[in-house]
Amino acid sequence: MGGFGFYGQGLPGIATEELKGKLIVIEGTDGVGRSTHINLLKLWLENNGHAVLDTGMTRSVLAGEGLKAAKEGHTLGRMTMTLFYATDLADRLENEIIPALRAGFVVLTDRYIFSLMARSIVRGADAEWIRGVYEFALKPDIVIYLRVSIEDLITRVIQHVGFNYWESGMDLHLGEDMYDSFIEYQNRILAEFDRMAGLYGFHVIEATGAIDQVFEKLKATVEPLLKLPHLKTRSV
Amino acid sequence: MLWNERRASLTSTMKMYGKHRFPGKLFIVEGIDGSGKSTQIALLQKWLESEGYVTFFSEWNSSPLVKEVTRRGKRKRALTPMTFSLIHATDFADRTEHHIIPPLKAGALVLADRYIYTAFARDVSRGVDTKWVRGLYQFAVKPTLGFYFRISLDEAMKRILGGRDAIKYYEAGMDLHLSEDIEESFRIFQGRIIEEYEKMVQEFGLVVIDASQSIEEQQVQMRSIVLEALAGTKKTRIRKWVDLGSMVRVSRG
Secondary structure, eight states, X not given: OOOOOBSSSOOTTOOGGGOOSEEEEEEOOTTSSHHXXXXXXHHHHHHTTOOEEEEETTOOTTTXXXXXXXXXXXXXXXXXXXXXXXXXXXXXXXXXXXXXXXXXXXXXXXSOXXXXXXXXXXXXXXXXXXXXXXXXXXOOSEEEEEEOOHHHHHHHHHHTTOOOTTTTTGGGOOSSSHHHHHHHHHHXXXXXXXXHHHXXXXXXXXOOSOHHHHHHHXXXXXXXXXXXXXXXXXXX | OOHHHHHHHXXXXXXXXXXXXXXXXXXEEEOOTTSOHHHHHHHHHHHHHHTTOOEEEEETTOOHHHHHHHHHHHHTTOOOHHHHHHHXXXXXXXXXXXXXXXXXXXXXXXXXXSOHHHHHHHHHHTTOOHHHHHHHTTTSOOOSEEEEEEXXXXXXXXXXXXXXXXXXXXXXXXXXXSOSSHHHHHHHHHHHHHHHXXXXXXXXXXXXXXXXXXXXXHHHHHHHHHHHHTTTOOOOOOOOHHHHHHHHHHHHO
């Protein structure tokens, strides 16, 4: 496997050949268990001698707080939200992800451009336009998509976090209440993910089973990636 | 929901540059700092209002949702060419969704001090890809008329240094480390911006106004060009009671 590349023109002034680490993306819809698996993965990787950075949406120093504040109100337009998230990601790439990759870290990111594109497309953004915007993004080493059926998703969401305004697509007025809206919205998101799975070569893991079973599959997917010479020598 | 309806709502609703159809009109001004464009658009607005048109004024960096992030990013000098570009696009998206499209739908004349061409000129001068940044702003409404106030760098420098106390860090392109001296950096950076504007005159059909002329001469030219574009536009402004009140006060005084 070669070094890093961008989806398009990339970020000005970044030399990708200096990047030595691994960028692992965990994608999947809300409630699928991404954060649980990222925590497990981080622990396992660190136990095996890899330095790990974990990051996720709205965690940028520049735009994270502003974006969260904007989402509290009701005036955040669809295009504005899309670009606010893009700013957040660009800031994290330049100030967090790329420096960590340069230092040889394994970077685990909770969602990446795919969730952001799916949300925007479902909200009426032009697919080609949004793909063009994210041409600044670094191509990850692997994208792991934790897939779940809508039926399983509902059970999990009710048991754990409950329905959330944005994750139910309430701004789209798709149903009478949060439940109806959630189903319609998540169905559309899942359809968009399935479309992207082929397009971007996702490694799909069925996330319906017990946590430890899913995690075994996750480890088996990640392991070959780290058996590269330069990381092997780093392992203690 | 029927399947067909559902499918229809799944397809894109985003309108692209040049594809919007609104009853209102959009007039924008562009040019480097010191070109006098803000003075000209303010005078244009006065005239349009006095002629009975409904106008709406929109400024660069005006979104309340985004402004604070931009301000902090600038103050802390935390913006890179890419995040500088994206945060301004975010601000512009909010401005488009709230202050440009709704008044245009309502048939107003929208006036904008700086538009997407400012972003193209600045971002490309910072090393952002020309094609990428044009793609980024595809959601923007194409202006009815875009005026470019052409001025030499020397003339603009004279006006700015005479009037304002300090040149700002990002306006001078200090983030690009072109020179340690802020005035020198400003000169190099704004020179690049002028080059970009000159390329865009043809590309986007900008109307060039010679900004070395007197204010009055420029305004006369602007008004006659705008007048042509206004054929068939409704004058719907209703005089408000506050205006009448101020008239009474003036006549008494």
